[in-house]
Amino acid sequence: MLTLIVCIFSAAILLFVQTRLYAALDAQLGLQIATIGKVYREEPDELADLASEWGITLFRVDDAGGIRQQTEAWAREGLSSPLQPGDSASPLSWTAPSGRRYRVHSLTGSSYRVAAAIDETSLRDTLWTLAVILATGIPFAAGLAVAGGYFLAGRVLAPVGAMAQKAREITAESLAKRLPVDNARDEFGQLATVFNDTLFRLQDAFERLRRFAADASHELRTPLTAMRSVGEVALQSPLDAVAYRDVIGSMLEEVDRLTRLVESLLILTRADSGKIHLVPEDLDLGRLAGNVIDQLHVLADEKRQELTLRVPIRVHATADAALIRHALMNLIHNAIKYTPNGGAITVEVNATAKRAVIEVRDTGPGIPIAHRDRIFDRFYRVDASRSREEGGVGLGLAIARWAVEANGGQIELASEGTDGSLFRVMLPAADDSSAADGHRRVPHELRRGTQEAASS
Ligand code: ADP
Numbered sequence: 001m002l003t004l005i006v007c008i009f010s011a012a013i014l015l016f017v018q019t020r021l022y023a024a025l026d027a028q029l030g031l032q033i034a035t036i037g038k039v040y041r042e043e044p045d046e047l048a049d050l051a052s053e054w055g056i057t058l059f060r061v062d063d064a065g066g067i068r069q070q071t072e073a074w075a076r077e078g079l080s081s082p083l084q085p086g087d088s089a090s091p092l093s094w095t096a097p098s099g100r101r102y103r104v105h106s107l108t109g110s111s112y113r114v115a116a117a118i119d120e121t122s123l124r125d126t127l128w129t130l131a132v133i134l135a136t137g138i139p140f141a142a143g144l145a146v147a148g149g150y151f152l153a154g155r156v157l158a159p160v161g162a163m164a165q166k167a168r169e170i171t172a173e174s175l176a177k178r179l180p181v182d183n184a185r186d187e188f189g190q191l192a193t194v195f196n197d198t199l200f201r202l203q204d205a206f207e208r209l210r211r212f213a214a215d216a217s218h219e220l221r222t223p224l225t226a227m228r229s230v231g232e233v234a235l236q237s238p239l240d241a242v243a244y245r246d247v248i249g250s251m252l253e254e255v256d257r258l259t260r261l262v263e264s265l266l267i268l269t270r271a272d273s274g275k276i277h278l279v280p281e282d283l284d285l286g287r288l289a290g291n292v293i294d295q296l297h298v299l300a301d302e303k304r305q306e307l308t309l310r311v312p313i314r315v316h317a318t319a320d321a322a323l324i325r326h327a328l329m330n331l332i333h334n335a336i337k338y339t340p341n342g343g344a345i346t347v348e349v350n351a352t353a354k355r356a357v358i359e360v361r362d363t364g365p366g367i368p369i370a371h372r373d374r375i376f377d378r379f380y381r382v383d384a385s386r387s388r389e390e391g392g393v394g395l396g397l398a399i400a401r402w403a404v405e406a407n408g409g410q411i412e413l414a415s416e417g418t419d420g421s422l423f424r425v426m427l428p429a430a431d432d433s434s435a436a437d438g439h440r441r442v443p444h445e446l447r448r449g450t451q452e453a454a455s456s
Contacts, residue, residue: 014134026105029103030105032054032059035056040069051071059115079104092104093120103118167195170199175199176203216265220262223255226250264396271406280320283317283321285315285427286311291325303336303342308344308345315357317430318430319427323407328360330396334423339362340364345361347359356428364420365418366419376398376400404427409426409427409428
C-alpha cells in the first residue's frame with residue numbers, strides 16, 4: 001500500500017513540476033514573440049540586433065514579401081517545419097533532426113507572422129533528473145517502511161509474545177501464575193488483566209473442586225471405615241444371632257449414610273454441570289410446606305417436638321416443585337435434627353410485596369454468627385461430630401441454597417445468636433400470588449398432619 005501511495009505521489013509530483021516548467025517556458029516564449037512583434041512593427045531594422053540585445057536567438061519573421069528575418073540557428077535546425085504556414089500555433093514541442101528538442105510558438109499578425117523557439121533540453125534534463133530521483137527513492141522508501149514497520153511491529157507486539165510465553169507455562173498445576181501487566185491502561189494491559197481475572201476465577205473454581213473432591217473422599221471414607229471395623233470386630237469371635245443382627249443393622253446404617261452422601265454428591269455434581277433442567281410451575285407454597293412437614297412429622301414425633309406450619313395467607317411462587325421441596329426438606333430436617341427433644345419447630349409461609357417467604361424457625365442451639373458466611377458451603381459444619389452423629393453429610397444446606405438460587409430466590413440464616421435458628425427462603429412470587437390480595441387471606445394455623453398437608 002505504501003509503495004502504491006509513493007508511486008502515485010511521485011507521478012503527481014512529476015506531472016505537477018512538468019506542467020509548471022512548461023508553463024514558465026511558454027510564458028518566456030510568449031514574451032519573446034511579443035518583443036519580436038513589437039520590434040518588427042516599430043523598428044523593423046533592429047530585428048537583426050534582437051539576438052545580441054535581448055538574447056533571442058531562435059526566431060523568424062515572415063511578411064508579405066517572404067522571410068523578413070530569420071536567425072541562423074533557426075534556419076539550421078529547420079524550426080519552421082513543425083509550423084503550419086500562415087497559422088498561429090499554440091506552443092508545441094518538437095525534436096529537430098539534430099536530436100535537440102525545442103518549444104516552438106508562432107503568432108500571426110495582420111500581414112506578418114512571428115515565430116520563436118526555445119531549446120527545452122535543460123528543462124527535460126531537470127525533469128529526467130527528478131524522475132530518476134523519484135524512481136530510486138520509491139524502492140528505498142518502501143524498503144525503509146518495511147524495515148521500520150517490522151522493527152516497530154516487533155517492538156509493539158513484544159508484550160504479546162511475552163504474554164503468550166507466560167500463558168504457555170500456565171497449567172492446571174500452576175494456575176497461581178499471572179501474565180505480566182506493563183501498563184494496565186493500554187490494550188495489551190487490558191487483555192492481560194482480563195486474562196488474569198479469568199485465571200483467578202479458574203484457580204478459584206479448581207481450588208473449590210479440589211477441596212470438594214478431598215472432602216467427598218474423606219466423607220466417603222468415614223462410613224466405610226466404620227463398616228470395616230464393625231465387620232472385623234464381628235468376625236473376631238463367634239456371635240449369636242441377635243449380635244449378628246446388630247452388626248448388620250449398624251452396617252446398614254452406614255450404607256444408608258453412604259447412599260445419602262452419594263445421592264447428595266450426585267445432585268451437586270449434576271447441578272454444577274447444569275444438567276438439571278428446571279420445570280417452573282405455579283406452586284402453592286403453603287401446600288408444599290404442609291406436604292414436606294407431613295413426611296417429616298414422624299421424626300419430630302420421635303423427639304417429641306412440636307412441628308407447626310403457619311400459613312396466614314395463600315402464597316404462590318413460580319418455581320420447580322421438586323427443587324423447592326428438596327430445599328424445604330433439608331431445612332426442616334436440619335431443624336428436627338439439631339433441636340433437642342421437646343423443642344419446637346415452626347414453618348411459616350408468608351409474602352412481602354414481591355416475594356414469597358418461607359421461614360423455618362427452631363428452638364435448637366442456633367448457629368453462632370461467626371459461621372454465618374460459611375454455613376451454606378459444601379461439607380461445612382458447625383459441629384462436625386454432632387452432625388455425623390445425626391447422620392448429616394454436610395451437604396444439606398449447600399443443596400438447599402443451590403435449589404433456591406436456581407429458582408431465582410435467596411436463602412439466608414436470619415438468626416444470629418444461640419437462641420434457636422431461623423432460616424429464611426425468599427422466592428419470586430408468582431404474578432397471580434395473593435400476597436397483595438387482602439380478600440383472599442386465609443388465616444389458618446396448621447399443625448402437622450392437618451387437612452392441608454393431607455390433601456396434598
Ligand atoms: P449436615 O448434613 O451436617 O446437617 P447441612 O449442610 O445441612 O449439613 O448443615 C451444615 C451445618 O449447619 C450442620 O452441620 C450444623 O452444624 C449446622 N446447622 C444446620 N441447620 C441447623 C439448625 N437448624 N440448627 C443448628 N445448626 C444447624
